[in-house]
Amino acid sequence: xxxxxxxxxxxxxDDDAVADRHCVMEVSDGRRMIRDLDSRTGTLVNGIPVRERxxxxxxEITIGNSTFLLSVDAGRRAESSxxxxxxxxxxxxxxxxxxxxxxxxxxxxxxxxxxxPATERMARNLSVLLRISTGIGAMRDExxxxxxxxxxxxxxxxxxRGAILLMDEESGEIRSHTAWDRVxxxxxxxxxxxxxxxxxxxxxxxxxxxxxxxxxxxGSKTQSVLCAALVAxxxxxxxxxxxxxxxATRFSEDDLELVSAIAALAAMGIENARQFALLxxxxxxxxxxxxxxxxxxxxxxxxxxxxxxxxxxxPSDATxxxxxxxxxxxxxxxxxxxxxxxxxxxxxxxxxxxAFTETLLxxxxxGHEKGAFTSAISQKKGYLEVAEGGTVFLDExxxxxxxxxxxxxxxxxxxxxxxxxxxxxxxxxxRFLAAxxxxxxxxVKDGGFRGDLFHRLNVISIVLPAxxxxxxxxxxxxxxxxxxxxxxxxxxxxxxxxxxxxxxMKYEWPGNIRELENAxxxxxxxxxxxxxxxxxxxEMVVETQAESGVENEAAPAxxxxxxxxxxxxxxxxxxxxxxxxxxxxxxxxxxxGNYLHRLMRNLDVRAAMKKHNQA
Numbered sequence: 123x124x125x126x127x128x129x130x131x132x133x134x135x136d137d138d139a140v141a142d143r144h145c146v147m148e149v150s151d152g153r154r155m156i157r158d159l160d161s162r163t164g165t166l167v168n169g170i171p172v173r174e175r176x177x178x179x180x181x182e183i184t185i186g187n188s189t190f191l192l193s194v195d196a197g198r199r200a201e202s203s204x205x206x207x208x209x210x211x212x213x214x215x216x217x218x219x220x221x222x223x224x225x226x227x228x229x230x231x232x233x234x235x236x237x238x239p240a241t242e243r244m245a246r247n248l249s250v251l252l253r254i255s256t257g258i259g260a261m262r263d264e265x266x267x268x269x270x271x272x273x274x275x276x277x278x279x280x281x282x283r284g285a286i287l288l289m290d291e292e293s294g295e296i297r298s299h300t301a302w303d304r305v306x307x308x309x310x311x312x313x314x315x316x317x318x319x320x321x322x323x324x325x326x327x328x329x330x331x332x333x334x335x336x337x338x339x340x341g342s343k344t345q346s347v348l349c350a351a352l353v354a355x356x357x358x359x360x361x362x363x364x365x366x367x368x369x370a371t372r373f374s375e376d377d378l379e380l381v382s383a384i385a386a387l388a389a390m391g392i393e394n395a396r397q398f399a400l401l402x403x404x405x406x407x408x409x410x411x412x413x414x415x416x417x418x419x420x421x422x423x424x425x426x427x428x429x430x431x432x433x434x435x436x437p438s439d440a441t442x443x444x445x446x447x448x449x450x451x452x453x454x455x456x457x458x459x460x461x462x463x464x465x466x467x468x469x470x471x472x473x474x475x476x477a478f479t480e481t482l483l484x485x486x487x488x489g490h491e492k493g494a495f496t497s498a499i500s501q502k503k504g505y506l507e508v509a510e511g512g513t514v515f516l517d518e519x520x521x522x523x524x525x526x527x528x529x530x531x532x533x534x535x536x537x538x539x540x541x542x543x544x545x546x547x548x549x550x551x552x553r554f555l556a557a558x559x560x561x562x563x564x565x566v567k568d569g570g571f572r573g574d575l576f577h578r579l580n581v582i583s584i585v586l587p588a589x590x591x592x593x594x595x596x597x598x599x600x601x602x603x604x605x606x607x608x609x610x611x612x613x614x615x616x617x618x619x620x621x622x623x624x625x626x627m628k629y630e631w632p633g634n635i636r637e638l639e640n641a642x643x644x645x646x647x648x649x650x651x652x653x654x655x656x657x658x659x660x661e662m663v664v665e666t667q668a669e670s671g672v673e674n675e676a677a678p679a680x681x682x683x684x685x686x687x688x689x690x691x692x693x694x695x696x697x698x699x700x701x702x703x704x705x706x707x708x709x710x711x712x713x714x715g716n717y718l719h720r721l722m723r724n725l726d727v728r729a730a731m732k733k734h735n736q737a
Contacts, residue, residue, distance in 0.1 A: 123147045125185055126159075139163045139186035147177075154192070156183060168461040169418060170429050180466060203301040204311040205285055207319060220330040220375060222382050247380050250278045254384055258391040262398040264288075268300040271362075271388050276304065279381060280371035281348070281364035283312045287319075288352075288360040288392070294323060296360075314363055315347060322349045322361050328382040332372055346373040350385035354393035362388065418454050419602045420595035424587040428455065431584050436462035441534070443519075443579045444557040446586030449636030452557035453517060455586065460513040465553060468512030471505045475526075476518035484526060485542055494543025506539055506550055513553045519579065520560035520571060527572045534578045554579070589631040589638065596626050599635060603642035604654060616652045625656055629663045665689070665725060690725045693718070697731065 123132040128142035135144075141161040148155055154177040158165040166184035167175050177183070183190045254274050261267040268286045275284060285301035301312040322329050328350040346366050352359040362385045366372065418425065435442055436459045444452045453472060460470045478486060481495075489504030505514060522530065533539045534554060538547040556579045565571035589596065600618055608615035618626070622645075631637055645658035656664055665686060692711065700706035708718040722728060 135186055135188055137186040137188065140188075144185055154178075164421065168466075169458050170432055170462060171421065171426075172433075182461075203283075203285075203303050203308045205287065205296065205299045205301045205314055206311045207296070207314045207316050218332045220378060221325070222328040222330075222378055223326075247278075247376075247383075250274075250380065251383055251387065255387050258388065261391065262395055262402075264392060264395040264399065265298075265300070267388075267391055267395050271384075271391070272300055272302060275362070275364070275381070275384060276302075279348070279364060279373070279377055280366060280368070281373075282366045282368060283364070285312045285314060285363045286352075286360065286388075287314070287363060289323065289358070291358045312363075313365075315349075318347050318349050319361060319363070322351050323358065326351045326353050326358060328378055328385065330373055330375065330378040345369045348373045348378060348381055350378075350381050352385050352389040352392065354389040357393070359389055359392055361385075418451060418458065419599050420592065421598065422592040422595045424592040425595060428584070428586065432458050432462060435459060435582050437464065439463075439553050441554045441556070441579055441581045443562075443581075443583040444555065444586065445562075445583060446557070446559060447588050447634055448559050449634035450586040450588060451635050452559075452586060453515065455584070456513075456515040456555045456557065459555060460515075460553075463513070463553070465512050469509045470513050470515065471509040472515040472517060473505050474517045476521040480523045480526060483522075484529070487526070488529070488539050488541055490542035491544045494541070498543065501541075504539075504541065506533065506552060507548065509550075509552045511551055513555060516554065516556040518558060519556040520558040520562055520565060524572070527575050531572065531575045531578060534575075589634045593627060596631075596638065597623060599638055600626055600642055603639045604646060607643045607646040611646055613646060613649075614652055615646060615649070615654060618654045619656070621656045622654050622659055625659055625663050665721070686725060689721065690727055693722060693725065693727050694731065697727075 124143055124146045125131055125133040125135065125140075126142050126144040127135055127137060127140045131143065140163070141159065143159050144161045145156055145158045145165045148157070155174060156165060156167065156172070156177055157174045158172060163186060164171040166172070167177070168182050169184070177192050179192060181192045183192065254271070258267050258271055258274075261270065268288070272284050272286055275281070282305050283301075283303045285299055287296050288298045289295065290297050302308070303310045303312055318329055318331065321327075329348070331347045333345060345368065348364045350362045352361060362381060364373070364381065418428070432455065442456075442459060444455055446452050456472070457470060460466060473483075473486060475483060485498075485502070485504070487504050487506060489502050489507055490498050492498055492501045516530075529539070533550075536547075537551070538549045540547050562571050562576050562580070566573045566576050589599075597618070600623070604615050604618060626638070626641075633640075641660050641663055642654075644660060645654045649655065649658040693707070696707040696710045697704070700710060704718060704722075705715050708715040711718065713721075
């Protein structure tokens with residue numbers, strides 16, 4: 123099955139981010155595979171760009187701006203008979219016709235039931251309705267519901283053929299059907315009378331037709347036809363159609379009454395199944411959209427190495443230590459490892475070890491018993507317990523106190539812990555992922571981190587690249603963040619101007635991807651045009667804009683370059699007056715010393731000073 127933007131694809135996506143032939147899905151040796159066709163934006167599985175990948179149930183496949191969830195049927199359903207709508211098998215002229223409207227149903231009117239004599243058949247019919255109501259009430263799969271219902275109807279009605287036809291209310295076309303020929307099997311089509319079907323649909327009634335002998339279009343002699351409308355509130359859903367050619371078991375008015383009541387219950391069950399399916403689809407879409415905010419973006423060689431690492435380590439339960447500067451996306455990598463693991467359907471719990479005091483962190487991690495300390499008014503489960511079966515991500519693990527380091531070491535070794543104030547050890551089954559922006563090996567040598575804990579955490583490790591190490595991803599990241607915040611702010615942003623993109627590319631991004639995200643959010647919020655301009659970017663980013671061709675040093679190319687040149691002149695003057703003392707120069711300029719250092723680096727003032735001194 124091919125997916126793409128061009129005509130001829132089995133799934134066609136009208137999306138500029140999708141290639142004409144973007145990817146293909148196929149079954150090979152019993153395995154479900156997806157293969158990217160060298161598309162520009164790539165094919166992502168659970169947020170990871172893939173060239174070719176085997177798929178499993180629950181995988182999220184992102185193609186352009188669309189996300190699909192792979193759902194695999196647990197088993198093959200029974201094969202339905204075909205349905206042919208035509209002149210037969212109608213009962214023809216001279217047939218005895220009986221109609222029954224919904225409001226006339228005895229079984230749905232308690233006052234009418236009370237007036238009827240309690241017969242064995244009445245008791246049986248009420249029992250049947252109760253059984254059917256219970257049997258289909260909890261079903262959430264529309265196709266399974268119709269099969270189950272048809273089987274239950276065959277148990278109590280002497281029909282030779284039956285069909286449940288779900289129809290489009292406006293066009294009257296059959297949208298789906300479940301049909302069965304009890305005499306000849308699924309290889310024979312179930313013939314449905316167009317006249318009976320039309321009458322039932324138009325009048326929304328139940329119809330019973332009996333005839334002594336009539337020739338059907340297929341040569342059969344149909345004695346009885348029973349057709350009941352499936353109506354939920356004001357909505358017409360379809361019909362329940364039954365017929366028999368056996369004169370000994372022709373349908374009765376009692377059968378009409380029972381089938382009409384069954385149809386009323388079935389309509390409510392089908393409507394509930396549809397609403398449930400709609401809610402489930404919306405929920406999956408929301409979950410997919412939420413997960414997209416955690417997907418990594420980037421196609422550089424550095425990022426491809428990260429993706430390959432995630433694919434290799436995700437299927438195992440090994441502990442992973444993620445190194446990297448602040449803002450490089452360590453938590454995103456941890457989430458991607460979890461989403462691609464066998465624990466993907468279990469909790470992912472993230473805890474920032476630097477955000478709590480030692481006492482509070484211990485309570486958050488291990489939980490506490492009631493009365494363990496003054497404010498412990500009830501028992502509380504910790505993150506380790508909440509994540510049972512899933513993944514625990516310990517961010518900034520290098521900030522743990524020596525006491526908590528010892529306790530965490532025991533958890534990693536024994537896979538058990540005790541709540542604060544508890545006396546019984548609690549066994550856990552979780553996978554540990556950890557992250558730090560510190561050099562833990564150096565911390566171990568300096569005595570600031572336990573060596574045994576480091577080795578327990580450092581089973582598999584990866585160092586995430588800083589953004590300055592893969593600047594080719596900056597345009598893609600910037601566009602991604604701009605689109606996200608434009609949607610949040612309900613703003614039209616068509617893209618990033620060439621000048622603004624030049625500023626983004628020249629900046630060093632000490633805060634990495636997080637700083638770039640914040641810069642694009644600011645640009646979207648303060649911007650006024652359809653394109654993000656240089657004026658929309660933070661001042662520090664604009665100040666690093668490279669000089670684009672020296673046309674005339676006395677005549678800067680634009681406003682921002684003029685500001686840049688003027689700042690450089692002021693700093694050079696202040697440094698000259700202070701004899702090169704940066705602290706004194708900062709005081710003279712009225713700025714903090716650290717800020718002046720940063721300005722000098724961004725404006726390349728030292729090179730200008732060297733050039734000035736040589737002159």
